Amino acid sequence: MPGRVVGGQVWALRRIDLQVAGSPEGALTSLAVGTNMAVGVTEEQAEKLDRMQRFLDQSGKQMAQLLERLGISRIDPVQIRSLIQAASEQRRKVLLHYTRQLGRLAQLNQQVMGELQVIEEQINKAGDLEIRVRDKIHPGVNIRLGSHQINLDEVHRAVRFRVVGGQLREEDL
Structure with missing residues (x-):
């Protein structure tokens, strides 16, 4: 079952699946997939x-x-x-x-x-990198997939982030 991340940094090899990311108070939260220990990298x-x-x-x-x-x-x-x-x-x-x-x-x-x-x-090229937030992402959350990054400045609901065609995409769940 997906959890909640409020503040700090979380990174994963392929996928992060959460219910809620960040907080209404704007706690700096970073979600990173495919960085540090990237997919397919020893x-x-x-x-x-x-x-x-x-x-x-x-x-x-x-x-x-x-x-x-x-x-x-x-x-x-x-x-x-x-x-x-x-x-x-x-x-x-x-x-x-x-x-x-x-x-x-x-x-x-x-x-x-x-x-x-x-x-x-x-x-x-690892096309299966994904960050999925099922309920809500609060402002102040940094999303990073591979070398692609975005800082969110508004609330997003039920979204997933993927790299498609070399571009970071936000898609509704």
Whole structure:
């Protein structure tokens, strides 16, 4: 028999089936299916996803620091080339070092993002992810299926959420 969730986070591999989610007082409640331990993803793969996301977070910070040291806001080869050409010999060596680091990080970032995208696509292909609330969902509930997410700001009655054609859909029960 479906239950009630008021506040906190609940996640499941495939499906959540509840009577009521959230509260009239707006208790922050998160319902997540196919996240963390996604359908068809082993524990090792989930750990790899986590490592990849941490790498992207950390490398993004490092790239921002390198861009700041170079005095630019984004990777622009023309701008970098002109900075290096205009610099003194000693400054040029420093700029070249920063540029090489930035290039390596950008290349690794692209590679990891590509791998991450492939894994996320596999996860999102799992068409049987579902959140079903038989009676009522109160405002303040966050719904997440795979990489799709919606924050509800009004009462919803007798609904289910699924991913159909790459889109998060709300359907009446």
